[in-house]
Amino acid sequence: MKYYGLIDGSDSSLKEFLNKLPGVDAVGADARAAMLATRSIKTTSKRWAIDTAISMVDLTTLEGADTVGKVQALCAKAVRPDPTDLSVPSVGAVCVYNDMVGVARKHLDSIGGAHVPVAAVSTAFPSGRASMKVKIQDTQDAIDAGAGEIDMVIDRGAFLSGNYIEVFNEIVAIKEICGEKAHLKVIFETGELVTYDNVRKASYLAMLAGADFIKTSTGKVAPAATPPVVLVMLEAVRDFYEMAGVRIGVKPAGGIRNTKDAIKQLVLVNETAGPEWLTPSLFRIGASALLNDLLMQRMKMDDGYYASPQYVTID
């Protein structure tokens, strides 16, 4: 059923739906996230969490200075994060700019990484400021080049001016391009939406429009994936499952730099959306530096001491 039968796709039905959502009490949301951050994850559970987090990393490079060589190096790392220990799982995906998708896909396939998808940031990432024509072409190019996942940004200007239907229609249009070929992740840039009420509204808006994943940030704006923002998004996917019977994924991105932060995210998932979401098909972490810290902590758990950073490969 279109839009899960929850709205009819008109401006008024979307507005009515979004305006009926309960508010978020910011103090309460912060307190809940802070409480969950006190969970103490040790020994066997820490080891499980590290491997799970590695398998959820969207290993990312989104720089103006990206080159073929840089992207190929990243792909190699994505497939075998620790070349000396093949029990380390591959990461969730490689995330690059549109023009590097072909390079990444080809290289992954040539090094035994056919199972690692390429995610392309799309729709005039990171600002989202371009015509719809350009955004559609941007997405089409990425899919043609072999992107299995599209990380689109929403038009925050339209959202903040209350023009929800425009944001909605853009997502619907991009979803149509993705079709069956690519998973669609919708980036809110929560640092620009600012309030938790907006984060909740954006979450439902994107899910209704057909997002497979909702994603916090581009990584270009701070604050990004703060625990309370992720909490609010996890509540949204949990409750949306009750309404629509479909599990939508969540991807925090930006600011998750070490193992502790990553484990806090997994605790949030476990105790908010539930253990069903603890899989790379429903939870990803957009990051670059994080992977090396996860590898260092993994080595430490095996060896009992911290190795020199030179034992972990640079990106």
Added chain:
Amino acid sequence: MTFEYAPAPESRASVTIKPKYGYYIGGKFVAGEKHFPTINPATEEVLSSISLGGKKDVDAAVKAAKKALDLHWSKLSGRERGKYLFRIARILQERAREFAVLESLDNGKPIRESRDVDVPLAAAHFFYHAGWADKLEFAGVGTKAKPHGVVGQIIPWNFPLLMLAWKVAPALATGNTVVLKPAETTPLTALLFAEVCEQAGLPAGVVNIVTGDGSTGALIVNHPGINKIAFTGSTEVGKIIAESVAGTSKSVTLELGGKAANLVFEDAAIDESVEGIVNGIFFNQGHVCCAGSRLIIQESISDEFIKKLQKRMEKIRVGDPLDKNTDLGAINSRAQLEKIKELSLAGDAEGAERWSPQCSLPDKGFWFAPTIFTGVTQSHRIAREEIFGPVLSVLTFRTPQEGIDKANNTPFGLSAGVWSEKGSKTLWAAQKLKAGVIWTNTFNKFDPTSPFGGYKESGWGREGGRHGLTAYLKGVTHE
């Protein structure tokens, strides 16, 4: 595989428990004659042997307190008294881990709470009152206000160290000396506090600690050398104390029971309200006089809300109080567990519907699963009597006024919670609710700067804040 949290126990290494304890009287640790055991309610392990204070011991403590008052404490300036309080506060912070572990061992509460709530708040009370010690003339109490003299303080088992701090800090700041009796089942942190007094160099006899049971408490209440009684505990005992001191010159403050309403309106922030309800009733196993033990919810959202509440309750981690991931610890004593069971059975018998999440409880020790009763009406016992355990009674209302009426329809009036995103409604409700403390969109928040206390059978007087100070002074001419 699912995300199982491996055990993460806090180490017991920071605490040393002696096999036997006496009293702390006149700056000395003195031996008692009769003893009784104190146990770890999570395992029933005997932790130590505690002295049962009799007449001779209470006499000695009152005498020591009077001597310290006359010879030393009353001659000190406020600034000098404040220094001792600051010192005690800092020592509590330095020894925070030791106090937290000991509190969890003796009381059964989760280390997350003793570490993050009880001990930091206890230190905060000493810091706050240290600041008042040299500023009493600016507290709005007039120029003739004076300390009562020797204060008898009887504290409960639910927040042993924190209740000690609530009592001792204002008493010392205002220039009184103290005879304190910790609860029968949780004396250990008070006895460790005696060490803190020593460490702080507090003059001998300013704080005296006599352990014991109800009979020891009665000796303190009825002692002619006591000028003021401060009691926190059950309404039942509070009434006995009020009768005992009637006709004497003793002042009394009583902080007693409660049956707080958490009023959830249909326009509340639902997820955070669920959190608040959980915190309101399951914090400290529901052993909280101001616990939000009645959820009074607008009927239009009650089904959806209860479903969410149950889902959230499935995440509550019940078990070893010393595990850092435990949310709900042990019930403090067998007697309390029996009381909770008895009232819950009454709930069943009266036709309310009981629900608890699946959770495995340890074989040894005293445990009760987090529980809610739906379909509760005003005429059920579980809507009227204080259960003092992890048991929530859910009632519904149709209009805001009906919600207020149900919330106020209780002999108690200690606290209440209001949940709505509409500011005008929360202010309206707060005006109508008859309770000493009203929280809006939060619950169980405590701060030494804020007065705390109840209406009706919930008690007399206030503790904390500027208002709490006046209870420890006589001759207050204006507030």
